[in-house]
Amino acid sequence: MSVAEQSRLKAEPIKPSIGSRILADKATLLGGEHADELRDLLEQRGVLVFPQIHFTDEEQLAFTRTLGTLAREVRDNAEVYKVTMDSSVTPTAEYLKGAFYWHFDGSMSPMPILASILSAKVLSEEGGDTDFCNTYAAYEALSDAEKAELEGLTAMHTNASAQLYVHPEPTLEQWREWRSIGIGGKELPLVWTHRSGRRSLVIGNTAHHVVGMDPLDGRELLIRLRDWATRPEFSYRHRWTIGDAVMWDNTGTLHRATPYPLDSGRCLHRTKLEGEEAIAA
Numbered sequence: 001m002s003v004a005e006q007s008r009l010k011a012e013p014i015k016p017s018i019g020s021r022i023l024a025d026k027a028t029l030l031g032g033e034h035a036d037e038l039r040d041l042l043e044q045r046g047v048l049v050f051p052q053i054h055f056t057d058e059e060q061l062a063f064t065r066t067l068g069t070l071a072r073e074v075r076d077n078a079e080v081y082k083v084t085m086d087s088s089v090t091p092t093a094e095y096l097k098g099a100f101y102w103h104f105d106g107s108m109s110p111m112p113i114l115a116s117i118l119s120a121k122v123l124s125e126e127g128g129d130t131d132f133c134n135t136y137a138a139y140e141a142l143s144d145a146e147k148a149e150l151e152g153l154t155a156m157h158t159n160a161s162a163q164l165y166v167h168p169e170p171t172l173e174q175w176r177e178w179r180s181i182g183i184g185g186k187e188l189p190l191v192w193t194h195r196s197g198r199r200s201l202v203i204g205n206t207a208h209h210v211v212g213m214d215p216l217d218g219r220e221l222l223i224r225l226r227d228w229a230t231r232p233e234f235s236y237r238h239r240w241t242i243g244d245a246v247m248w249d250n251t252g253t254l255h256r257a258t259p260y261p262l263d264s265g266r267c268l269h270r271t272k273l274e275g276e277e278a279i280a281a
């Protein structure tokens with residue numbers, strides 16, 4: 001084997017428009033020698049799967065740091081967040097229920113996080129897969145007329161909108177609590193033109209309405225775009241096995257968890273990379 005072949009990262013595509021499986025051992029990943037290649041692949045493929053890599057928290061943190069700047073949790077400054085519905089482990093578990101609906105993370109922050117990495121520690125016997133869809137690929141596959149239709153449009157995003165999926169008939173107290181989280185509303189373009197020049201759709205469960213459009217027409221557009229972006233050709237469902245790690249480009253994908261019993265103990269450990277680019281039209 002030549003030196004060039006030895007040094008190339010082994011990866012295989014999962015589906016034509018989304019997902020690659022990375023076939024590298026832990027030491028290679030922690031060494032950081034393929035960090036640039038992994039970041040390129042992440043942007044191209046949306047989701048990278050590291051089957052059965054069995055990262056400890058320390059290893060996951062070290063691997064995350066090879067790829068960019070580690071982002072801590074806003075609420076408690078933690079480096080590793082335990083994604084579980086067990087509120088004795090994660091007090092904010094109630095808010096995680098919004099994750100059963102298509103979204104990207106940090107739509108309300110000035111700069112959404114670049115990427116997340118999840119490691120499977122405890123799994124539910126049923127359900128609890130993670131779905132991803134590639135919003136770059138979905139935008140690129142729109143017709144020219146559809147792309148023109150989206151030009152200049154913006155949507156108002158709110159945390160309350162995501163919570164309405166979970167509690168469609170909130171109490172006034174709940175509503176006021178949701179509104180108090182974050183900054184209230186944030187207006188974002190429906191299409192993000194990244195620094196690279198590539199464009200992706202900006203939709204998900206925090207999108208409340210399309211600014212300046214009839215409310216029902218705007219809602220229909222948001223549903224149409226979500227239906228489109230989550231079609232099978234743009235999406236990938238990860239069925240977890242213990243020890244898998246999955247990383248996704250949070251700036252060019254949406255994700256959601258599929259339903260599972262809330263008392264199953266399912267627990268995934270998450271690390272995140274700081275955002276490097278604000279959403280821009």
Ligand SMILES: [Fe+2]
Nearest residue numbers: 099104105255
């Ligand atoms: Fe999420």
